[in-house]
Amino acid sequence: MVLQDDGSADGMPDLRIEYRDGRTAYGEITQDLDEAYAALGSEVLKRQFQMAAPTLGRVWWVTLAAAARVGRLERSLPPLLEKLDASGDTFEIAVFDQRLEQHRNADVRLLASAGVVRLASRRTRAAETPVIHIAAEGIGGPAELDWALFGDYLASFVRDERRLDVRRKLAITGSDERHAFIGFSFSTPWPAWHALDEGYSELPTEPPHLPREITHLWVWAYPLGRCIAWFPDLGWFAPRSRWATQ
Numbered sequence: 001m002v003l004q005d006d007g008s009a010d011g012m013p014d015l016r017i018e019y020r021d022g023r024t025a026y027g028e029i030t031q032d033l034d035e036a037y038a039a040l041g042s043e044v045l046k047r048q049f050q051m052a053a054p055t056l057g058r059v060w061w062v063t064l065a066a067a068a069r070v071g072r073l074e075r076s077l078p079p080l081l082e083k084l085d086a087s088g089d090t091f092e093i094a095v096f097d098q099r100l101e102q103h104r105n106a107d108v109r110l111l112a113s114a115g116v117v118r119l120a121s122r123r124t125r126a127a128e129t130p131v132i133h134i135a136a137e138g139i140g141g142p143a144e145l146d147w148a149l150f151g152d153y154l155a156s157f158v159r160d161e162r163r164l165d166v167r168r169k170l171a172i173t174g175s176d177e178r179h180a181f182i183g184f185s186f187s188t189p190w191p192a193w194h195a196l197d198e199g200y201s202e203l204p205t206e207p208p209h210l211p212r213e214i215t216h217l218w219v220w221a222y223p224l225g226r227c228i229a230w231f232p233d234l235g236w237f238a239p240r241s242r243w244a245t246q
Helices: 035-046 070-087 106-113 147-159 161-171 190-194
Strands: 015-018 024-031 050-052 058-064 116-123 131-136 178-184 216-221 227-231 235-237
Touching: 015 178, 024 161, 035 070, 035 131, 050 070, 058 070, 070 106, 070 116, 070 131, 106 116, 147 161, 147 178, 147 190, 161 178
Parallel strands: 024 178, 058 131, 178 216
Antiparallel strands: 015 024, 050 131, 058 116, 216 227, 227 235
16 A cells, blocks of 8 residues: 655545555545534644633633634633632533523623533642643434444535545546545544444444445544444455455
């Protein structure tokens, strides 16, 4: 396998797969990642998941939606959280779905309008420095496999207009084997992402609905999860436990 797309030519697929018998296949890599979510994750990581807040009397945990602007919140969060502490709205007992936009406290609703989706806090301990822990909102749902929803989302993803360049690059190779490598992320709908959880060993029961430009498929969950693949002659398999050449 050769990583060949160096930007030197338009329409060059990402990968070239050279078989010993002389056949050549090609592959394109794409990720299902919302741009706003990716930008938020970058801002959170840049700050090492924390904001300094030496004037607070508590340690806070603040979960942010993709629409949040971390730079603005860095300035506005400390005084607003101080006001919440003074009002007694400290969220020491935190539930998952807090519906902050409906809270009786106007400052909480203001935070919700700025992209805050969850709050929790506790008093600082002896010699502990107050800090605000920040994190991007994740996804969640029932802990169960739903291959029908997985298949539906996968089919819509590979046929979406935003994957037109992927399909076009594979088509112009003229190869009999045209592989799509797809990474799911935290911005992927829950049933599709959860189906690739490491706790499962099951595989989809139906073949994927692929556009004609894609003949072979690889799907994995990033950063946590497994990889599964589909070949016309093999069906679905787990590459970690079965080589595609077996």
